[in-house]
Amino acid sequence: MALTAIKANKSRGVLTTLGIVIGILAVVTTMTAANGLGNNFRESISALGSDVLYVSKRPWIITGNFLSFRNRKNLDLKEVEKLEQRLTSAKAINPSTNTNKNVKYRSKTLEGTTIIGTTDKQLMVSSSVPGDGRFLTPFDVQFKRNVCVIGSEIKDLLFGDVNPINKKMKIGRHNYRVVGVMEKQGSAGFFGGPNFDKQIFIPISAFAKSFGSRNRDLNIAVKAAPHISLSDFEFEVIGEMRKIRKLKPAEEDDFSINQMNQLVGAYNSVMGVIVSIGLVITGISLFVGGIGVMNIMFVSVTERTREIGIRKAIGAKRRSILSQFLFESSIICLIGGLIGLLLSIGATALISKLVMPASLSLPIVSVAILVSVATGVLSGFIPALKAAKLNPIDALRYE
Amino acid sequence: MALEIQNVSKTYMMGTEAVHALQSVSLSIEENEYIAIMGPSGSGKSTMMNVLGCLDTPTSGEYYLEGEDVSKMNDDQLAEIRNQKIGFVFQTFNLIPRATVFHNVELPLVYSGTPPAERILMANDAIERVGLTDRATHKPTELSGGQRQRAAIARALVNKPTIILADEPTGNLDSVTGREIMAILDGLHKAGNTIILVTHEQEIAEHAHRIVKLRDGQVESDVRPNRVGRNADVVLN
Ligand SMILES: Nc1ncnc2c1ncn2[C@@H]1O[C@H](COP(=O)(O)OP(=O)(O)O)[C@@H](O)[C@H]1O
Ligand SMILES: [Mg+2]
Numbered sequence: 001m002a003l004t005a006i007k008a009n010k011s012r013g014v015l016t017t018l019g020i021v022i023g024i025l026a027v028v029t030t031m032t033a034a035n036g037l038g039n040n041f042r043e044s045i046s047a048l049g050s051d052v053l054y055v056s057k058r059p060w061i062i063t064g065n066f067l068s069f070r071n072r073k074n075l076d077l078k079e080v081e082k083l084e085q086r087l088t089s090a091k092a093i094n095p096s097t098n099t100n101k102n103v104k105y106r107s108k109t110l111e112g113t114t115i116i117g118t119t120d121k122q123l124m125v126s127s128s129v130p131g132d133g134r135f136l137t138p139f140d141v142q143f144k145r146n147v148c149v150i151g152s153e154i155k156d157l158l159f160g161d162v163n164p165i166n167k168k169m170k171i172g173r174h175n176y177r178v179v180g181v182m183e184k185q186g187s188a189g190f191f192g193g194p195n196f197d198k199q200i201f202i203p204i205s206a207f208a209k210s211f212g213s214r215n216r217d218l219n220i221a222v223k224a225a226p227h228i229s230l231s232d233f234e235f236e237v238i239g240e241m242r243k244i245r246k247l248k249p250a251e252e253d254d255f256s257i258n259q260m261n262q263l264v265g266a267y268n269s270v271m272g273v274i275v276s277i278g279l280v281i282t283g284i285s286l287f288v289g290g291i292g293v294m295n296i297m298f299v300s301v302t303e304r305t306r307e308i309g310i311r312k313a314i315g316a317k318r319r320s321i322l323s324q325f326l327f328e329s330s331i332i333c334l335i336g337g338l339i340g341l342l343l344s345i346g347a348t349a350l351i352s353k354l355v356m357p358a359s360l361s362l363p364i365v366s367v368a369i370l371v372s373v374a375t376g377v378l379s380g381f382i383p384a385l386k387a388a389k390l391n392p393i394d395a396l397r398y399e
Numbered sequence: 400m401a402l403e404i405q406n407v408s409k410t411y412m413m414g415t416e417a418v419h420a421l422q423s424v425s426l427s428i429e430e431n432e433y434i435a436i437m438g439p440s441g442s443g444k445s446t447m448m449n450v451l452g453c454l455d456t457p458t459s460g461e462y463y464l465e466g467e468d469v470s471k472m473n474d475d476q477l478a479e480i481r482n483q484k485i486g487f488v489f490q491t492f493n494l495i496p497r498a499t500v501f502h503n504v505e506l507p508l509v510y511s512g513t514p515p516a517e518r519i520l521m522a523n524d525a526i527e528r529v530g531l532t533d534r535a536t537h538k539p540t541e542l543s544g545g546q547r548q549r550a551a552i553a554r555a556l557v558n559k560p561t562i563i564l565a566d567e568p569t570g571n572l573d574s575v576t577g578r579e580i581m582a583i584l585d586g587l588h589k590a591g592n593t594i595i596l597v598t599h600e601q602e603i604a605e606h607a608h609r610i611v612k613l614r615d616g617q618v619e620s621d622v623r624p625n626r627v628g629r630n631a632d633v634v635l636n
Pocket of ligand 2: 444445446
């Protein structure tokens with residue numbers, strides 16, 4: 001019976017549910033985006049390792065004056081050696097450097113590919129492993145061999161169906177032999193961060209030989225031994241670096257220690273912004289929609305005053321009338337919510353295609369349905385109460 | 400005693416002026432009585448019916464329905480009384496226009512919490528008693544006045560109430576249809592119901608066994624004519 005009443009008010013209903021539609025679209029899209037972002041972020045940072053510090057020239061996330069970091073001295077291999085001798089609680093130390101080069105196999109070229117000069121210890125400081133072939137060995141590094149290990153996406157783009165192992169490819173103008181393919185990481189790159197599947201590892205010594213070592217900045221990954229806490233380890237690394245750099249006590253550090261936590265902070269603030277924008281849009285639309293539904297329900301109650309009188313005359317109690325109208329307002333909002341959900345499927349597909357992998361999950365769908373029904377109950381409550389409290393004889397007399 | 404009102408008054412405020420629709424009316428109605436309330440327009444007949452039917456509460460006075468003090472009951476308790484003990488038939492039918500005859504008749508059962516399977520049986524049974532089975536799936540707008548009033552009577556008796564209140568049930572009908580409706584009410588009386596009927600037509604009133612006349616919110620006369628009902632039927636035909 002509630003449904004027939006809604007059908008009668010169809011055009012009005014469609015207009016007023018627009019707010020609900022937008023509200024549900026906003027809440028679902030926000031949650032889906034936040035979810036996708038979370039997955040993406042976890043994949044990205046898991047590749048970095050949680051017990052690894054990165055000694056670099058600059059912090060990853062620069063909050064102050066960018067220029068103040070430019071005059072800092074580059075980190076070099078001698079400092080890596082000294083750090084290796086001095087650090088007592090390090091499990092592994094791995095220097096790396098990178099550049100962008102065009103890479104080529106036969107007639108296919110990939111422009112601006114990330115080339116990372118590193119050592120065999122790369123595997124100890126990150127979670128990525130070769131899926132095919134092998135990684136760089138100490139011998140590759142010692143003898144400056146022109147060998148490379150390529151990311152899975154490089155393999156797909158450059159080699160296609162060809163098995164790349166032992167194939168010769170060009171990095172810049174230099175010939176390199178492929179010895180391994182890294183396992184797929186699956187992260188599309190966290191907000192402009194690196195795509196781990198689209199990079200090539202070569203021995204750092206070969207890197208220097210091919211692309212020069214002057215004015216090249218190094219990143220030094222230092223992995224903490226299992227027994228030491230990361231903050232103690234950071235304290236030790238900073239102390240030893242200051243000694244190596246011969247800094248006086250009053251002088252500031254002229255290097256930066258980076259770690260995953262910084263990304264977590266950045267992630268949290270990005271997430272916070274997205275979620276709060278989403279919630280504000282959701283809140284406003286649901287509020288506007290709720291007011292609209294409340295209006296429609298007031299009209300519905302007034303139009304059906306006589307009907308309410310009849311129902312009361314034959315024995316409807318307050319709560320029967322109350323639930324009849326609450327049911328009606330919930331159905332109106334649920335319809336709005338379902339339309340919003342349908343639109344969200346489109347929005348999610350768009351996010352998936354343009355920004356990052358994202359999908360509608362069952363909990364999100366349930367939240368959307370719950371939120372729309374709750375909006376219906378809330379916005380229908382005052383009109384429904386008005387109906388429930390009508391005096392039967394006054395309602396029956398209403399013209 | 401089925402119904403008993405004592406010193407019941409009902410006063411409406413029209414702006415600053417008080418309208419005394421009922422003035423200290425007392426009346427006792429026995430079980431299975433067939434009573435007609437008559438009087439000129441504005442004499443308080445409908446007000447009295449609404450009080451007796453628990454649709455309205457008196458300004459002062461007491462009302463006992465089957466021994467229960469109704470004047471002390473709240474909204475929901477009155478709704479339950481209306482649902483269980485009283486069947487109301489209105490001059491304007493008061494059917495829900497969007498619902499079919501069946502759904503209109505079923506509705507009191509919904510409010511009494513009767514299980515669906517039983518509802519279907521009971522509603523169809525009531526519809527059959529008023530001879531409207533072939534119109535059960537029609538909406539009120541597709542029915543004649545007489546058929547609408549039959550539907551309303553079916554709704555009034557579906558919950559098997561003891562008391563049927565009919566406020567000018569034939570007021571909107573032609574005399575032939577009116578007689579058909581009265582025949583149904585006579586039948587309900589024979590089946591044991593207490594019938595209270597408001598009318599200003601002498602012919603209709605003669606179906607009852609007791610006639611109460613109101614004037615200006617007070618009882619003018621209360622008579623039990625010598626069983627003229629049957630003779631009246633003969634005269635009418
Ligand atoms: N809701 C109301 N507000 C004000 N006056 C009313 C109301 N209902 C009835 N009255 C007045 O009470 C008196 C009795 O009305 P009513 O019981 O409807 O008379 P009847 O049914 O005999 O024609 C009339 O004077 C009428 O105008
Ligand atoms: Mg009247």
